[in-house]
Amino acid sequence: MRVKLEGFADLDRALGALGKATGRNVMRRAGVEALQPMAEDAARRAPKLFGNMSESIAVSTRRPRRHRKQAEVEVYMGPNQDPAGVQQEFGNKNHPPQPFMRPAWDAGKTKVLSSLKDALGSQIEKSAKRQAQRQARLIAKTGG
Numbered sequence: 001m002r003v004k005l006e007g008f009a010d011l012d013r014a015l016g017a018l019g020k021a022t023g024r025n026v027m028r029r030a031g032v033e034a035l036q037p038m039a040e041d042a043a044r045r046a047p048k049l050f051g052n053m054s055e056s057i058a059v060s061t062r063r064p065r066r067h068r069k070q071a072e073v074e075v076y077m078g079p080n081q082d083p084a085g086v087q088q089e090f091g092n093k094n095h096p097p098q099p100f101m102r103p104a105w106d107a108g109k110t111k112v113l114s115s116l117k118d119a120l121g122s123q124i125e126k127s128a129k130r131q132a133q134r135q136a137r138l139i140a141k142t143g144g
Contacts, residue, residue, distance in 0.1 A: 007117055014124045024073050026127050028061045030119035031075030034112050035059045039077045042104035047088050056082040
């Protein structure tokens with residue numbers, strides 16, 4: 001699968017202007033916002049006959065224990081702390097697969113990128129506005 005990203009270079013420059021820590025926080029918030037609709041779709045598709053699989057699907061920036069950190073900012077979506085999710089998705093010797101995560105990905109992968117771009121733009125604007133307000137308060141407080 002090939003993906004062509006347009007407009008992200010401008011967003012990257014704007015993120016750089018915010019500072020490293022603020023930029024990471026902006027990317028985390030935007031990633032969570034962009035993945036939320038896909039998580040809701042996966043929850044709707046999750047098998048209903050077994051436990052609370054649909055209720056366990058979450059979006060998080062906390063890395064699962066077994067995953068190695070691979071990027072500066074990572075956002076995860078899937079069954080939160082529910083080992084049955086893998087069994088439902090891929091099946092095992094006792095029951096066939098009942099995929100719900102892959103169909104949610106297939107249905108929403110193009111929307112996630114456009115949502116991420118929009119969410120990044122929005123979060124960058126909000127952070128820049130907060131920084132400007134902080135600067136204005138600091139200037140007013142110091143009297144100069």
